[in-house]
Amino acid sequence: MLGSRRLHPLFPRRNTSRYCKIYFSQPYARDTARKHSATRCRTSEPLSRPAGLRKRLCPPHAQPSSFPMVRKIVRRYLILARGKFLDDAKTAHGVIAYGQDEISAIVDASLAGKTVRGVLPHLQCDAPICESVREGLQYHPTSLLIGVAPQGGALPQAWRSEILHAMDAKLEIVSGLHELISEDEEFAKAARRSGTEIWDVRVPPTVPLFSGxxxxxxxxxxxxxxxxxxxxxxxxxxxxxxxxxxxxxxxxxxxxxxxxxxxxxxxxxxxxxxxxxxxxxxxxxxxxxxxxxxxxxxxxxxxxxxxxxxxxxxxxxxxxxxxxxxxxxxxxxxxxxxxxxxxxxxxxxxxxxxxxxxxxxxxxxxxxxxxxxxxxxxxxxxxxxxxxxxxxxxxxxxxxxxxxxxxxxxxxxxxxxxxxxxxxxx
Amino acid sequence: MLGSRRLHPLFPRRNTSRYCKIYFSQPYARDTARKHSATRCRTSEPLSRPAGLRKRLCPPHAQPSSFPMVRKIVRRYLILARGKFLDDAKTAHGVIAYGQDEISAIVDASLAGKTVRGVLPHLQCDAPICESVREGLQYHPTSLLIGVAPQGGALPQAWRSEILHAMDAKLEIVSGLHELISEDEEFAKAARRSGTEIWDVRVPPTVPLFSGxxxxxxxxxxxxxxxxxxxxxxxxxxxxxxxxxxxxxxxxxxxxxxxxxxxxxxxxxxxxxxxxxxxxxxxxxxxxxxxxxxxxxxxxxxxxxxxxxxxxxxxxxxxxxxxxxxxxxxxxxxxxxxxxxxxxxxxxxxxxxxxxxxxxxxxxxxxxxxxxxxxxxxxxxxxxxxxxxxxxxxxxxxxxxxxxxxxxxxxxxxxxxxxxxxxxxx
Incomplete structure (x- = not known):
């Protein structure tokens, strides 16, 4: 295991479960998630004014997969950044530099054989860079992180087969893209087939209107x-x-x-x-x-x-x-x-x-x-x-x-x- | 028929079908609507710059019922505004004063027996105000308009039975509320049972990012x-x-x-x-x-x-x-x-x-x-x-x-x- 483990003074453990319980977005049966969200909002109502605004919540149809959940595992990420790791992988760099999870390896054929430290020393990470998801599997990742956040938000076509390959290997798919992996028919089908989970990070929870x-x-x-x-x-x-x-x-x-x-x-x-x-x-x-x-x-x-x-x-x-x-x-x-x-x-x-x-x-x-x-x-x-x-x-x-x-x-x-x-x- | 018919110099007929084809939100099988929306966006691409932004579209999961459709019928509205028609029915007043559709009647028991002109002369409309949806049906409406847009956007509980009654009478339900009628389990079931349609006006179509x-x-x-x-x-x-x-x-x-x-x-x-x-x-x-x-x-x-x-x-x-x-x-x-x-x-x-x-x-x-x-x-x-x-x-x-x-x-x-x-x- 070449992934590095870092200390995180910003996120003291005692706080983690509390925040996660409320905001952590996770794949979950849509109806169950909605029911629970609604219950939480009705019972907790943390807002004190103005009364007229209390009950309006962001429409639940926009938040299919938000659900309170305690984060128990630390992920080991295989980061997908084909041809973009050096210049266009803001999400990947952020997670490597500041994240709480381990980095197993990076997938970027243009840098294959090198290490993260070798190409981007300031990230202080010794994870290897490899040719493909197939090669990255030898480092025992738990999750595939789609480590690119293009202005357009859309998933490059060429990446789809890599993601499907990761699903076949039962890796969890974690994506910050606007285009939701969980709503893509092919991916949803593959996830059901292999029993893997999909975490679309962008999907927001149900929130009330601004109240003051x-x-x-x-x-x-x-x-x-x-x-x-x-x-x-x-x-x-x-x-x-x-x-x-x-x-x-x-x-x-x-x-x-x-x-x-x-x-x-x-x-x-x-x-x-x-x-x-x-x-x-x-x-x-x-x-x-x-x-x-x-x-x-x-x-x-x-x-x-x-x-x-x-x-x-x-x-x-x-x-x-x-x-x-x-x-x-x-x-x-x-x-x-x-x-x-x-x-x-x-x-x-x-x-x-x-x-x-x-x-x-x-x-x-x-x-x-x-x-x-x-x-x-x-x-x-x-x-x-x-x-x-x-x-x-x-x-x-x-x-x-x-x-x-x-x-x-x-x-x-x-x-x-x-x-x-x-x-x-x- | 007491509904009034007005001229609309703002919306010349020759334009109507064009706009409607693109923006008119209508109930439609979710998957079919999505497929068509996606096709339209891929083939038309009206934007010329910047190229990098072209392909990103607002996530389709947020727009379940947008679909290009030519508006062929003029609706005859029964407007639901229980107890609120005088002071708190901004949507109803707007549609009566400026809309292209006929107004069959208003439902507001607190004003039953009067006419719109009798209580709000500036709206220049002779439609009657009646006790309930049941009574309003005698004026042969085609659609029930939920004519109240509270700050909270949510549907008052007491109105639900009136809406269900309208569905049983096969009226189309038209709603501008944040809380979507089509996503409400009870309403969706009733609509399927009676074969009526639901138009949630707020549901936006799929749109691209701002391009300049x-x-x-x-x-x-x-x-x-x-x-x-x-x-x-x-x-x-x-x-x-x-x-x-x-x-x-x-x-x-x-x-x-x-x-x-x-x-x-x-x-x-x-x-x-x-x-x-x-x-x-x-x-x-x-x-x-x-x-x-x-x-x-x-x-x-x-x-x-x-x-x-x-x-x-x-x-x-x-x-x-x-x-x-x-x-x-x-x-x-x-x-x-x-x-x-x-x-x-x-x-x-x-x-x-x-x-x-x-x-x-x-x-x-x-x-x-x-x-x-x-x-x-x-x-x-x-x-x-x-x-x-x-x-x-x-x-x-x-x-x-x-x-x-x-x-x-x-x-x-x-x-x-x-x-x-x-x-x-x-």
Missing amino acids: AVYDVRVPTLLTVGSDCAVGKMTVALELARSAQKRGVNATFVPTGQTGVLIAGWGICIDRVVSDFAAGAAEQMVLEAAPESELLIVEGQGSIHHPAYGAVTLALMYGCAPDALVLVVDPTARTIANFEVPALGYPELVTAYEIALAPVKPARVVGIALKTLGLDARQARYEIERAREESQLPCDDVVRFGADALYDSIASEVRRTRPRTAAVPA | AVYDVRVPTLLTVGSDCAVGKMTVALELARSAQKRGVNATFVPTGQTGVLIAGWGICIDRVVSDFAAGAAEQMVLEAAPESELLIVEGQGSIHHPAYGAVTLALMYGCAPDALVLVVDPTARTIANFEVPALGYPELVTAYEIALAPVKPARVVGIALKTLGLDARQARYEIERAREESQLPCDDVVRFGADALYDSIASEVRRTRPRTAAVPA
């Missing part, structure tokens, strides 16, 4: 927001949570995307929730994580100026009602990727996020994390210095230089703020 | 935006479209909510679309309506400052990429309903909407429509004058005073604007 109950939470909440998708909002949240833990602060990483959910073992993929309920889903996660934490660090999604995903960003901002924001920026980008929307300067970007929240639940940007990947050390330092000068805020690249310095600079700024309240005349 | 293709549309697009939910954004859009038609402009009302879809016979309930695809849904509607129109007037949703639904508003703003906005305001509100978020003044509200769009696709607020319902004529005129002074924009109540004056004031301001484009260095 999050405003009564007393734990300070930090949200990472970004200049675009894929600039490192999740990584920054994880690294800051780790730094807080090192300082003895009981910080909890709150995952909102498929990689985050795979890493933390709980959470909701906010972009998959029906629009009307997206803010409610974010609120529920904060309500759930707050009681056992001293600091919540919420994984951001998209960017407020992204023409396709800006609404997901806003739902998360309103829903988790943060007290402070950390802005994550790719300083080399001139536009939003795939669109011609121009990248804003630091002051404009900071202002845009603060203005968006100001009328509802004010929060300030307290620091900026830069993604200087691709720049040399000198250029990186120059960009960080430039960001500091232009924004007058603490700035750093938490991957290149560690998150401790940035965390220390912003920690005292993350204090609970009040939502705006109208001066209603009596 | 909307930026190439040459038809000016006007979007109504609001200070809150339920301030009249749909009504203002309908009235402005009607005024434009009177001036010989081929204006098309683009519906984005359940009442709008019921009225126009096509459209997508944007709040029911999975977050990631909400902007894409709005874009698709504009692409669909543009070729046969000279002006698009898009029905707005929610409010950019609504803590629960603000993200739906932003998805619509980014997705339909409007050239101009008409702000719809309830001047008597001090907060967002059900929340303590303070209502903003006119200049702040105008600025907030313009700032939200500015970095992506600039659009100006060109006029303000006030909801002065509940004020007397003098107060209404005072509020309109105050809005005019504070905003320096054309202001009116289009329900109380008609939309012609407001339309004439803003028509020349609704011109095609370009999206912002980055000055990317060569």
